Every structure is written in structure tokens, then in C-alpha cells.
Amino acid sequence: MSHNEEHRAHRVGWLRAAVLGANDGIVSTSSLIIGVAAANATQQSILLAGIAGLVAGAMSMAAGEYVSVSSQADTEKSDLALEAVSLEENQDAELHELAKIYEGRGVRPELAIQVARDLTMHDALGAHARDEIGISPGATARPIQAALYxxxxxxxxGALPLSVALLAPEHRQIVLVASLSLLFLAMLGGLAARAGGAPVALGSARVAFWGAIAMGVTAVVGQWVGVIA
Structure with missing residues (x-):
């Protein structure tokens, strides 16, 4: 009898970066376009603002993700280096520390110490990284990957609402950008939820809701600025 399970935890790193990037691209670009359009700007100004926001946002996302994930990677490397030194200088203490971790998870003491010995002989640093520190090989921080995604x-x-703004008639620009951007966000939320094994409807609603809030606030601010300008 076969037993197949499809786990999705290995997707967390790239899925988070991809969803965050696409979500921010749609929300920030559409909000910027709607805000500028609500201020009664010209079509040229609206498109210029959208393009500038798209380029600046992409660079900002890449830099932000790289710095953030690099900091995480530096912390992981520091913890691993510290653990490696401790394993060299305090082998017995580290062995019993690992055994205690397994005992805390319900393993019998005599079996826990045996498992700790076996894992220490096989890969001491890997065992402590995984079970003591919480760093697993498949979930290590990858700054360049996160930045690129x-x-x-x-x-x-961002190209989606920008394309709508480019093709839409001026008198319907705000309505079309807002409605289609919400549709894009709902689709993105659903795809992300499906890839992560979560409820699709909840994922779609969650992403679309916050996108609507962002666009609504930006439209109000843009209209207010257009009145007093």
C-alpha cells in the first residue's frame, strides 16, 4: 500500500518573496496611478508616475529583500559557527543537550541518548542546527534568490495596472484600474493559497481586501491634494 504526501514547506522561501513582490507591484502601482489620476493629472503625468513607481518599487523590493535576507543569513552563519566551536570544546555537554531535546519530544531517555549519539556520529553540526537552533538545510536564507524573485x-x-492605465479611456481610467487590479489581486491570492495548500477563497479575499483599502486611501488623498493644489 503506497503512502504519498505532498508537503509544501519547501516552497515557503520563494513563495513568500514571489507573492510579496507581485502583491506590492499591483497594489503600489495601481494605488499610485489612482492617486495621481484622482488629483486630475494629465494622462502623461499619470503614466510617467506609474512607470517611475514601477521601476523604483522593483529596485526597492530587490534591495530590501537582499538586505533583510542577508541579515537572516548572517545570523544563521553566526549561530552555526558558535555551535561548531561548542561541539569541539564541549562534546559531552552537547551530546546530552541533544538527548534532552529528544526527551522533551517524548523519546525515552535511553533511546534519546542513543539517537543523539548516532546523529552526532553521522553529522553533529547538522543535528544541532536542525534540532537545537531550528535551521534546516532546505530553509536556509538565500538573499540573491529572494531579491530576484x-x-x-x-x-x-506592477505592469498589470500600468497596462490597464495605458489602454483605458481617460474617463474610465480609475474605475478600470481599480476593478482589474482587485481582480489581479484576487487571482494572485488564490494562486498563492493553492500553492501553499491553504483555502483559495480565503487567500483571494485577504489579498483583495487590503488592496482595496490601499487604493481607496490613495484615491482620497489624491483627490484632496487635487482640490487644494
Whole structure:
């Protein structure tokens, strides 16, 4: 009898960066376009603002993700280096520390110490990294990967409302950008939820709701600025 399970935890790193980038691209670009349009700006100014926001946002996402994930990677490397030194200088203490971790998870003491010994002989640092520190090989921080995913998906996401603004009639620009951007966000939320094994409807609603809030606030501010300008 076969037993197959499809786990999705390995997707967390790239899925987070991809969804965050695409979501920010749609929300920030559409909000910027709607805000500028609500201020009664010209079509040229609206498109210029949208393009500038798209380029600046993509670069900002890449830099932000790289710095953030690099900091996480530096912390992981520091913890691993500290653990490696401790394993060299305090082998017995580290062995019993690992055994205590397994005992805390319900393993019998005599079995826990045996498992700790076996894992220490096989890969001491790997065992402590995984079970003591919480760092697993498949979930280590990858700054360049996160930066590329974020910048690329932000550009793709931002290009959607920008394309709508370019093709839409001026008198219907705000309505079309807002409605289609919400549709894009709902689709993105649903796809992300499906890839992560979460309820699709909840994922769609959650992303679309916050996108609507962002666009609504920006429209109000843009209209207010257009009145007093």
C-alpha cells in the first residue's frame, strides 16, 4: 500500500518573496496611478508616475529583500559557527543537550541518548542546527534568490495596472484600474493559497481586501491634494 504526501514547506522561501513582490507591484502601482489620476493629472503625468513607481518599487523590493535576507543569513552563519566551536570544546555537554531535546519530544531517555549519539556520529553540526537552533538545510536564507524573485514579480505585478492605465479611456481610467487590479489581486491570492495548500477563497479575499483599502486611501488623498493644489 503506497503512502504519498505532498508537503509544501519547501516552497515557503520563494513563495513568500514571489507573492510579496507581485502583491506590492499591483497594489503600489495601481494605488499610485489612482492617486495621481484622482488629483486630475494629465494622462502623461499619470503614466510617467506609474512607470517611475514601477521601476523604483522593483529596485526597492530587490534591495530590501537582499538586505533583510542577508541579515537572516548572517545570523544563521553566526549561530552555526558558535555551535561548531561548542561541539569541539564541549562534546559531552552537547551530546546530552541533544538527548534532552529528544526527551522533551517524548523519546525515552535511553533511546534519546542513543539517537543523539548516532546523529552526532553521522553529522553533529547538522543535528544541532536542525534540532537545537531550528535551521534546516532546505530553509536556509538565500538573499540573491529572494531579491530576484521580489524584483521580477514586482515588475510583473506592477505592469498589470500600468497596462490597464495605458489602454483605458481617460474617463474610465480609475474605475478600470481599480476593478482589474482587485481582480489581479484576487487571482494572485488564490494562486498563492493553492500553492501553499491553504483555502483559495480565503487567500483571494485577504489579498483583495487590503488592496482595496490601499487604493481607496490613495484615491482620497489624491483627490484632496487635487482640490487644494
Amino acid at each position: 521580489s524584483a521580477t514579480t514586482f515588475t510583473i505585478g
